[in-house]
Amino acid sequence: MSKLSKTLWIIVIIKLIIMFAVLKPIFFPDFLKSQVNDESEKAGYVREQMIERSSFDSEE
Amino acid sequence: MDVLLNAAAVDWARGQFALTAGYHWIFVPLTLGLAVIMSIMETLYVRTGDEKWKKTAKFWQIIFGINFAIGVATGIILEFQFGTNWSNYSLFVGDIFGAPLAIEGIVAFFLEATFISIMFFGWKRVSKKMHLLSTWMVTLGATLSAYWILVANAWMQHPIGMEFNPETMRNEMVDFWAVAVSPIAINKFFHTVTSSWGLGAAFVVGVSSWYLIKKRHQDFALRSIKIATIFGLISFILIALSGDGSAYEVSQKQPMKLAAMEGLYKGKEGAGLVAVGLLNPKKEAYNDDVDPYIFKLEIPKLLSLMGYRNANAFVPGVKDIVDGGYTLQDGTTALSFKEKRERGLLAHKALADFQQAKSEGRDTDAANFETIIRENYNYFGYGFLEKEEDMIPDIPLTFYMFHFMVLVGGYFILFFAVVWYYHSKKKLENFTALQHVALWSIVLAYLASQFGWVVAEVGRQPWTIQDILPVQAAVSGVPVENVITTFILFAVLFTILLVAEVTIMLKQIKKGPDF
Numbered sequence: 001m002s003k004l005s006k007t008l009w010i011i012v013i014i015k016l017i018i019m020f021a022v023l024k025p026i027f028f029p030d031f032l033k034s035q036v037n038d039e040s041e042k043a044g045y046v047r048e049q050m051i052e053r054s055s056f057d058s059e060e
Numbered sequence: 061m062d063v064l065l066n067a068a069a070v071d072w073a074r075g076q077f078a079l080t081a082g083y084h085w086i087f088v089p090l091t092l093g094l095a096v097i098m099s100i101m102e103t104l105y106v107r108t109g110d111e112k113w114k115k116t117a118k119f120w121q122i123i124f125g126i127n128f129a130i131g132v133a134t135g136i137i138l139e140f141q142f143g144t145n146w147s148n149y150s151l152f153v154g155d156i157f158g159a160p161l162a163i164e165g166i167v168a169f170f171l172e173a174t175f176i177s178i179m180f181f182g183w184k185r186v187s188k189k190m191h192l193l194s195t196w197m198v199t200l201g202a203t204l205s206a207y208w209i210l211v212a213n214a215w216m217q218h219p220i221g222m223e224f225n226p227e228t229m230r231n232e233m234v235d236f237w238a239v240a241v242s243p244i245a246i247n248k249f250f251h252t253v254t255s256s257w258g259l260g261a262a263f264v265v266g267v268s269s270w271y272l273i274k275k276r277h278q279d280f281a282l283r284s285i286k287i288a289t290i291f292g293l294i295s296f297i298l299i300a301l302s303g304d305g306s307a308y309e310v311s312q313k314q315p316m317k318l319a320a321m322e323g324l325y326k327g328k329e330g331a332g333l334v335a336v337g338l339l340n341p342k343k344e345a346y347n348d349d350v351d352p353y354i355f356k357l358e359i360p361k362l363l364s365l366m367g368y369r370n371a372n373a374f375v376p377g378v379k380d381i382v383d384g385g386y387t388l389q390d391g392t393t394a395l396s397f398k399e400k401r402e403r404g405l406l407a408h409k410a411l412a413d414f415q416q417a418k419s420e421g422r423d424t425d426a427a428n429f430e431t432i433i434r435e436n437y438n439y440f441g442y443g444f445l446e447k448e449e450d451m452i453p454d455i456p457l458t459f460y461m462f463h464f465m466v467l468v469g470g471y472f473i474l475f476f477a478v479v480w481y482y483h484s485k486k487k488l489e490n491f492t493a494l495q496h497v498a499l500w501s502i503v504l505a506y507l508a509s510q511f512g513w514v515v516a517e518v519g520r521q522p523w524t525i526q527d528i529l530p531v532q533a534a535v536s537g538v539p540v541e542n543v544i545t546t547f548i549l550f551a552v553l554f555t556i557l558l559v560a561e562v563t564i565m566l567k568q569i570k571k572g573p574d575f
Contacts, residue, residue, distance in 0.1 A: 004122070004568065008129035011560060016133060018553065019140075027546045028140040031147040031536040043229040046151045047415055050229070053533050054408040055401075055446050 066532065072543040073145040073535050076550060078517070080137045082510060083554040087131025087561070089509050092206060092253060093260015093295075094124040095199035099192075100287055106192045112575070116283050118183070119573035120264065121195075123565060125180060130561040135209070137550065145543060149524050149534035155230045156222055156239060157212050164208035172201030206256075207249050214245035217516070218313040219525050224437050226414050226430055231528075244309050248516075251302035254295050255509055258472060261292025262505035265479060267569055269498035272489055280573045285483055293476035299469055304366055310519075311367030312389070314526060316381050316451065317519035320458040322363060324377040325352050327386065331375035332358030333366065334463070339456050346378045346452055378455070382448045395439075397448045400527075404443025407436035441523060444533045453521040461511040461518070468508035475501060 001009075032042045098120040105113035139161070142150040175197035182191055215221075221238030222231040233239060265288045268281040310318045318324075323339050324331065325346060337356030344350070361371040368375070368389065376394070380386050384396030395403075410432035417426040433440075445451055479498060482488040488495075522530040 004126075004564070007564065008126065011557075012129050012132065015130075015557065019133060019136065023137075023546075023549070023553075024140055027542075027549065028144040030143045031145075031538055032143075032151060035537075042151055043227065044415075046148050046229045047226070047411065049148055049537070050533060051408065051412045051415070054405070054412075054443050056405045056408050056443065 066535075069538065069540040069543060070531050070535050072540055072547060073141075073538075074531060076145065076543060076547045077138065077141055079547065080134070080141065080550050080554065081513070081517075083550075083558065084131070084134040084138065085510060085513055086506065086558065087127055087134060088206070089256035089259040089506075090127045090263060091124065091131060091202055092256035093258070093263065094120055094127065095195075095202050095260075096257055097260055097264055097288055097291060098124055099195045099199045100291065101284075102192050102195050104287075106188050112279065112283065115574050116280055117195075119280070120284070121179065122568055123267075126561065126565050126568060128176070130557055130564075134554070134557070144546075145536055145538055146524070146534055147536040149529060151229055152529060152534070153215075153231055153525065155232045156215055156219075159233060159236065160208040160211040160240070164205050168201050168204035168208060170201075172198055172205065175201065203253060206253055207245075210248045210252055211240055211242070211245045213516075214242055214248050215239055216523075216525050217248075217520055218242060218244045218309075219528055224433065224440070226411055226433050227418070231525075244313065247302060247305040247309050251299065251306050251512075254298040254302055255512060257295035258292055258299055258469075259505040259509050261288040261295055261476070262472065263502050264288035265292065265476075266499045266502035269495040270569070271572070272495045273492065273499070277572050277575050278489055280575045282483065282489065285479065285488065289476050289480045289483060292472065293480060296469060296472045296476060300473070303466070303469065307366040308369070311375070314520060315376050316378065316453065317458070317515075318367060319376065319378045319381060320453045320455045320519050321462040321515060323352050323356075323455060323459045324363075324375065325379050327375055327377040327380040329364065329374045330361045330372045331363040331367075332360045333362035334358055336467075337459075337463070339459060341456075346382060346449065378452055382451065397442070397445075397451055400439040400442040401445060403436040403439035404441060404445075406443075407433050407440045408443040410436070438527060441525070441528045441530050441533070444530050445522070450522055450530070453519050458515055458519045461514040465508045465511045465515065468504050471504065472501070 032045065036042055036045050098117050101113055101117035101120065104110070105117055142157075175194040178186060178191065178194035179198050182194065186194070219231065220242060221233060221235035223234050224230075225232050239245075264284050268284040268288070271277045271281040307318070310321070319327075322331075322334055323337065325343075335357045337358075338354040340350060340352055340354050342350050343352045363375050364373040365371045367373065374386060376386055381394070382397045384394045384399060386394050388394050410429045414426050414429035414433065417423075417429055442451070475497070479488065479494065482491050482494060520526060522532070524531055524534040
């Protein structure tokens, strides 16, 4: 394998490790999952968020 | 919810997505453009048997490989952000985005990934024709990837083929083909891919010109310029044609974006296209009487012609779209912001009532509320907006990015024609000034490529999904400090990647082809 190939493979592997082993689990958790107890509650959560952010609150 | 905190979170989340998408878009167009160029060169090798074409193709393949290796998976970062910063949006569109992105991953990426290994490592292991097929398959795979991503983006600009389900809070796909072959998706694909081809061509001509400046590998440089110049000229003509198509689609589906692109506040019949113009910074409100321009040079009637295929058609301006009352292409009357907002609020009230009814087991009432939501769903997003200004994107940014992009497009048609002329007269190798222009034109190509996306995405604000979901409703309730932290992390990570790319690529270019 040429030196260039080795360098590029190292960059790819380090990049993927950083992305999937560091960034995703630590900095990019599934936000919705953290707000609800199970999958079935996600829709309800988002619905409430939409209603809360609607400008009809300011109309009342 | 704290309005100030929310506004900051929205801005940082948008900024983060823009940063990461912008970095991602440094790598992608060169992949798409170089893939075609190296495929053409390898085709010439297989057809002529000329070993110099093989060496030429191999050099550009190495450059392609550097760009591909460093750029690969940078797009996945964008998907990370969906789940964290844009969770409402993510659930809302999951049914629509899921299909194109899954197809992209399974079909396009695997096609690319499978054949790329043969392309890089199979020169001595497979036949010439098999290797050539592999190179073209890599090109096809990369291009197909682009198609499916653009299908997803096109749906954001013009949502169709779905029905909103208030129970699941998802837009559920009911017509896959409406989404997959929407006119917006098709036009966006051609415009984006041809612009990438143009960038690839500009890159090859620019780098080759550097060899001419240094009086190194001149045969290689002139061969590369020959292919890239013809390819570039064709590409930029196709860019212009597909750009015309974009203007037509935007006029029909996103009139506010068109108005922003042209700095058009008051609509008119037989509207001209602004060729060059300077916006008036004193214009602060969309409905004041301040002239939006300090000066402008217009091509008469061209905007009407491009937008509506009728030189005398009425093109609505920002004020018209906000105030409504003008006649649409289908003969109906455009609604005002107030009227759209009323319908949006009806849908939101019905959604709240639907939730209440469902929790109390009143299924008949819930079904009635669902009907009200559906009847007003086209304006669902307006129910989140407070005032008229909320529906207006950043006009100066959209205007200048659009006009710069078009100017550069015109420049490159002229550029490639001129380079082709001097190349065909065998005068290019001694025309040092043109060689330097070619080298620095690489920067222009990248800028125009980025600015095109700025037009597309800033011009659609405040919408993440046109008319359905504005950014303030799409964003998660993630603390703004978290978003700022990851913004900085990405800025550092991507800058390192970019520095690595440029360093390794420059080293390889300085080393030169194996001629």
